[in-house]
Amino acid sequence: MTDAPDPDDCPFPPCPRCETPVVSVTSSGPHTHTASPCGCWLSLAAVQALRG
Numbered sequence: 001m002t003d004a005p006d007p008d009d010c011p012f013p014p015c016p017r018c019e020t021p022v023v024s025v026t027s028s029g030p031h032t033h034t035a036s037p038c039g040c041w042l043s044l045a046a047v048q049a050l051r052g
């Protein structure tokens with residue numbers, strides 16, 4: 001057990017469009033989801049996959 005962050009085990013999932021780690025997802029509608037910080041548009045399925 002360790003609480004040190006492991007750079008090879010990024011806590012944020014990669015964006016399916018640009019592979020930038022997605023820190024958060026902004027949802028402005030049932031079919032409007034935007035990844036942050038990269039700003040890519042995501043489908044609902046992509047959002048669900050990112051959130052596990």
Ligand SMILES: [Zn+2]
Pocket residue numbers: 015016017018019020035038039040
């Ligand atoms: Zn992206």
